[in-house]
Amino acid sequence: MKRKMIIIAALFVVATASVAFAQAAPAGTTAGNGLDSSGSILMESELYPVRVDVTRIYAHAQGYKVIYRKGATSFAEAYLPSSWFVAGGKAAMIRGYGAQYPYLVVFYKADGSFSHLKLYAMRNLKDSSWGTIEGDPGDRFKVDSIKLEF
Numbered sequence: 001m002k003r004k005m006i007i008i009a010a011l012f013v014v015a016t017a018s019v020a021f022a023q024a025a026p027a028g029t030t031a032g033n034g035l036d037s038s039g040s041i042l043m044e045s046e047l048y049p050v051r052v053d054v055t056r057i058y059a060h061a062q063g064y065k066v067i068y069r070k071g072a073t074s075f076a077e078a079y080l081p082s083s084w085f086v087a088g089g090k091a092a093m094i095r096g097y098g099a100q101y102p103y104l105v106v107f108y109k110a111d112g113s114f115s116h117l118k119l120y121a122m123r124n125l126k127d128s129s130w131g132t133i134e135g136d137p138g139d140r141f142k143v144d145s146i147k148l149e150f
Helices: 002-021
Strands: 047-060 063-070 074-081 091-096 103-109 114-122 130-132
Touching: 047 114
Parallel strands: 047 130, 091 114
Antiparallel strands: 047 063, 047 103, 063 074, 103 114
């Protein structure tokens, strides 16, 4: 009996303390996450993501050659310089596992110009989605932006 009373008292203290530390969100918003009370987005983003399925990533000292699906039966390629893959750069590589890997998300601004990209690749470099480029690729990695083909 004494044990039950201690548990009930502890739950009461926790419940009243949580009310004291709760912060009210401004009217019409939910806790500062950019959504209104209905869950819709308050502001329209200036960036538009485009996702494509990647079939193969070829690594080279100058960057990555990415082969991606263009439509149902054809493929296209994109060259991503290694200079883009730095903190604050134009690209980021996220490695992981799963059936959805590898894929590429390219972010464009409202005017259609390239902003940045995220390359999601398999963590295991021995996976069949990884390859290497032999020889000199020439000037193919000297690009400032990427325009996906569809």
